[in-house]
Amino acid sequence: MIKEHIASSFEARFGQPHLMVFSPGRLNIIGEHTDYNEGFVFPAAIDKGIYAAFGKCDSELCKVIALDMNESYEFTLDNIxxxxxxxxRNYVLGVTKGILDAGKKITPFNLVFGGDIPEGAGLSSSAALENAVVFGLNELFDLGLTKEEMIFISQKAEHSFVGVKCGIMDQFASMFGQKNTALLLDCRSISAKSFDIDLQEYQILLINTNVKHSLSESAYxxxxxxxxxxxxxxxxxxxxDADIPLLESIAEQIPDEEYQxxxxVIEENKRTQKAVIAVQANDIAELGQLMYRSHHGLQHQYKVSCEELDFLVDRAKLNPDIAGSRMMGGGFGGCTINMIKKDAVTNYAEKTAAAYLEKFERNCSVYEVSLSQGTHLI
Incomplete structure (x- = not known):
């Protein structure tokens, strides 16, 4: 078990941990690239994420071990x-600096972390790590930060220490997720409504392309x-705040690429709101079609897809056991999210993996996931 491995590794290096945290990755059913446009997104926390063990220490150095990567780093709390x-390292440093900038007092600490969330898969391993750090330090030093304050510290770390001007969706979903539930998040008011999801005979299957093309951050x-x-x-x-007629009124003032x-973004925002209605009606077919249309827009209008992602979605469209599929995350690699009939998972996964290997001479990875609780003590 990962949890026990993290705990025993911490104990071997530093002694008994003061506390442990689990911080999940997230998937996004629909609503891609709408968050930084103050729109709507429909994410959920998943049962894969980061496990982190924390303890106070007597030295002047904070000591952090990234167990999965067999890497470590030490730093002082001065001039981060x-x-x-x-x-x-920049995720840990950025969150630590954000806590200090918020006027909270912490002393040096030890941290060991690892997990089962694949990096670069579009499941927000970065937000999971950021939230694990801020949540764990908040508990360790009794800082009194609210969950809302914590997610903004996490987001600020991503902006200022990593250089990705992300919206708030990843951190919010990882922090506030609930079991068997998706969150309709209004990214302007930073308020959310939870909706129970009954996938009936379907389940969520993620297929990781295992590629991350180099232009992802600059293109984002x-x-x-x-x-x-x-x-x-x-x-x-x-x-x-825009609709299509308003956008069309300036179509001649901007390049067609920017218009598209x-x-x-305008169309995806509407699709996200329609997806919630479909979930409330238990209309899996409609939800699936909205997912397919989302991918079409990401591929042809926003142009953040790639050949590997399109290959996986095109295969899904040909399979009657799949209600919907689309790329998920920032783009240029990462995962597709698929709603597939439970009894079809094994056969589809095997055949798709074989076809992907033949086409791209690399393996894809398949994950069955369920919707889970947000960042919490364990």
């Missing part, structure tokens, strides 16, 4: 700055800049 090519930031530019031309706060990106 981002590292060049810092990877996971470029698209965010395009959305903000179009909103400014329209004289609105964010694309959440903005149109995708």
């Amino acid at each position: 700055t981002p590292l060049e090519n810092g990877d996971w 930031n470029k698209r965010r800049a395009v959305c903000e530019k179009v909103a400014a031309i329209l004289g609105i706060q964010a694309l959440r 990106m903005a149109r995708y």
Whole structure:
């Protein structure tokens, strides 16, 4: 068990941990790239994530061990700055600095973490780690931070220490997720309504392309800049406030590529709201069609898909046992999310893995996941 492995590793290095935290990754049923446009998203926490053990220490150094990567890092609490090519270290550093910037007092600590959430799969391993760190330190030092305050510290770390201008969805879903439930998150008010999901004879299957194309972060930031530019031309706060007729009124003022990106965001926001209605009606067929249309927009309008993702979604469309499929996450790699009949999972996974290997000469990875509780003490 991962939990026991983390605990025993901490104990071997530092003694008995003061506490342990589980912080889940997240999937997003629909609503991609709408969060930083102050729109709606429909995410859920999953039963894969980061396990972290914490303890106070007497030295002047914070000591962190990333068990899965067999890497460690030590730092002081004075003058914390981002590292060049810092990877996971910058998430830990950014959250620690955010806590200090919030006026909270902490002393050096020890941290050991690891998990079963695949990095780069579009399941927000970064948000899971950020939330694990802020939640664990909040408990360890009795800081009194609310969950809302914690997720903004996590988001700020991503912005200022990692350089990805992400919205709030990943951190929110990881922190506030509930078992067998998805959250309709309004990314303007940062308020959410929970909806029980009855997938009936279906279940969620994630297929990881195991690729992450190099332009993912720069392309993400470029698209965010395009959305903000179009909103400014329209004289609105964010694309959440636009509709298609309003966008068409400036179509001749902007390049077609930017028009299509903005149109995708407006349409995806509407699809997300329709998906909630479908869930309430237990209409899996309609939810699936909305997912397919979401992928089409991500592929052809927002242009954040890739050949590997499109291959997996195209295969899903041909299979009557799959109600819906789409790419998930920032794009250019990561996972597809599929709603598939439970009795078809094994056969479909095997055949798809074989076809993917033949096509791309690399393996994909398949994960069966369930909707889980958000960041919590264990």
